[in-house]
Amino acid sequence: MRRLVRETRLSAADLIAPVFVQEDLGARVQVDSMPGLERLPLGDVTCEVEAIQKLGVPAVMLFGIPSGKDGTGSRAFDENGIVQRAISQIKGCFGDRMVVMADVCLCQYTSSGHCGIVRGDRIDNDTTNAVLSRIAASQAAAGADVVSPSAMMDGQVAAIRGGLDGAGFADVAIMSHSAKHRSSFYSPFRDAAGCAPKFGDRRTYQVPFTNAREAMREVASDVREGVDIVMIKPALSYLDLIAETRRRFDVPVSAYSVSGEYALVKAAAMRGWVDEDEIIREVLHSIRRAGADMIVTYFAKQAARTLDDDR
Ligand code: PBG
Numbered sequence: 001m002r003r004l005v006r007e008t009r010l011s012a013a014d015l016i017a018p019v020f021v022q023e024d025l026g027a028r029v030q031v032d033s034m035p036g037l038e039r040l041p042l043g044d045v046t047c048e049v050e051a052i053q054k055l056g057v058p059a060v061m062l063f064g065i066p067s068g069k070d071g072t073g074s075r076a077f078d079e080n081g082i083v084q085r086a087i088s089q090i091k092g093c094f095g096d097r098m099v100v101m102a103d104v105c106l107c108q109y110t111s112s113g114h115c116g117i118v119r120g121d122r123i124d125n126d127t128t129n130a131v132l133s134r135i136a137a138s139q140a141a142a143g144a145d146v147v148s149p150s151a152m153m154d155g156q157v158a159a160i161r162g163g164l165d166g167a168g169f170a171d172v173a174i175m176s177h178s179a180k181h182r183s184s185f186y187s188p189f190r191d192a193a194g195c196a197p198k199f200g201d202r203r204t205y206q207v208p209f210t211n212a213r214e215a216m217r218e219v220a221s222d223v224r225e226g227v228d229i230v231m232i233k234p235a236l237s238y239l240d241l242i243a244e245t246r247r248r249f250d251v252p253v254s255a256y257s258v259s260g261e262y263a264l265v266k267a268a269a270m271r272g273w274v275d276e277d278e279i280i281r282e283v284l285h286s287i288r289r290a291g292a293d294m295i296v297t298y299f300a301k302q303a304a305r306t307l308d309d310d311r
Contacts, residue, residue, distance in 0.1 A: 008289045010281070012056035012307060016101065016254070017300035019052075020192055021045055022065040023082040033188035034259055035266050037298055039065060045086050046093050055304035059099035061148060061296055062086055063193055065108055072117060073109035077134040084142040091143035101146040101175060102139040104132055104160065107195035114197050115151040115205060123205060128153045133163030140169035146229075150177040152205040157225035175229035175254060178222040179215035179241060182206035185234045185260030192259065215241050216248065223249055232292075234258040236283060239290040246291025255292035257283070262298040277306045 022029070025041040040048055049060055064083035066075035075081050083102055090100050105115050106128065112118045116128035128151060136147040147164070149156045157176050164172050182203045190196040207215050215238075219230050230249065232242045233256035245253050265283065269276035280299045287295050297303065 008285050010285050010288050010303075010307060012300075012304035013058055014288065014294050015057045015284075015300040015304060016059040016061050016294055016296040017052045017057050018061045018063060018296060018298060019045065019048060019086075020063050020065060021082055021086045023067040031188070031192040033191045033263055034298065035270065036302070037192060037262075039192065042082065042085055042089065045089060049090050049094060049098055052301060053094060053098050055301055057300050057304050059101055059146075059294075060090070061101045061103060062090075063103045063108070065193055069109055069111045071111055073106040073131060076106055076109040077131065077138045079138055079141065081138070084138055087139060087142040087144050099145050100143065101148050102144045104136050104139065104147050104149040104156075105151045106131065106135075107151075107197070108193050112198050113195055114200075115202065116153055121200070123153075125153050125155070125205075129155055129159035132156050133159045136160045136172075136174075137163050137167045137169065140164055140167065140172040144172060146173045146175050148175045148177065148231075150180060150233075152177065152180050152202070152207075154221075155225070157222045157227045161226045173228040174226070175231060176222045176227045177233050177256070178219045178227065178230040179207050179238075179245075180231070180233045180256075181209050181215070181238065183209065183234050183237075183258070183260070185237070185258045187260060188263045189259035209237070212241060212244065216244060219245050219249060223251060227251065229254050229294075231256055231296075234261060235287045235292070235295065236261050239286060242287065242290040242292050252293045253291055254294045254296060255287050255290075256296040257287060257299070259298065265299075277302075281307070 020039045022039045028038040107115045116123035229252040231254040235255040235257040268274045
């Protein structure tokens with residue numbers, strides 16, 4: 001009976017697994033603040049994606065860590081860049097059996113650690129958009145199915161859509177980090193990806209956690225610019241915004257359960273203070289219940305392994 005009246009379902013098919021690939025890395029490196037997560041050398045990527053695919057998770061989200069940074073983040077759009085090589089390797093092995101999404105941002109690639117090009121002490125929004133468009137086109141050329149801008153520049157979706165269409169990649173979809181908040185929940189990720197800002201913070205481009213209406217304006221502008229999938233990020237402290245987005249917009253909604261959300265659960269579970277698998281089930285179901293169609297989560301593999309909708 002409980003199965004018949006169940007309202008929210010979660011399956012491996014709803015999950016997207018982040019994968020970190022680092023240039024010139026000899027062997028896998030454990031991320032201290034994210035137990036269980038590793039940065040991979042290019043040679044280990046196929047094996048990792050195979051494990052993800054076998055668990056029924058349909059998509060990966062690739063993050064690259066280059067071996068050098070510069071003022072314009074040029075490694076981000078290098079056709080031989082680490083992400084571009086990882087994409088073509090994965091598509092070569094798995095074809096349509098794995099959806100490859102790639103993060104489009106600059107913070108791992110710029111000396112400033114900011115998500116945009118810095119001029120003086122400011123982010124140059126429009127120059128950054130031109131670079132983001134170039135990054136997305138290079139990822140599409142490598143075979144990416146979905147590009148996922150996380151830089152939070154105004155107009156980034158329009159710039160990327162125009163660039164992709166102009167370069168013959170009209171079929172490549174855009175999943176935008178539409179309402180990405182300035183959040184302390186990102187600290188472990190910055191540890192994993194080496195992308196903490198060298199000065200200042202991201203509050204001139206990310207949404208403040210105090211402003212729900214502003215978050216909806218960010219989603220609305222992405223929809224106007226032709227986005228395919230919108231995203232609310234982080235997830236757990238922003239369930240109200242996921243629900244509001246679901247109610248207001250008729251587009252697929254994704255939620256990114258970020259590194260800090262992962263770290264909180266792991267830290268408590270490692271001390272035996274909570275039941276890890278049960279907490280993961282509850283967290284992921286709550287994000288689905290709020291209205292997310294899909295969830296980017298570092299628990300993707302672990303959740304896919306332990307999901308059991310009959311419980
Ligand atoms: C940067 C980026 C961040 C995350 C994804 N892309 C960090 C930031 O904005 O500082 C965070 C993801 C996570 O914490 O899991 N473009």
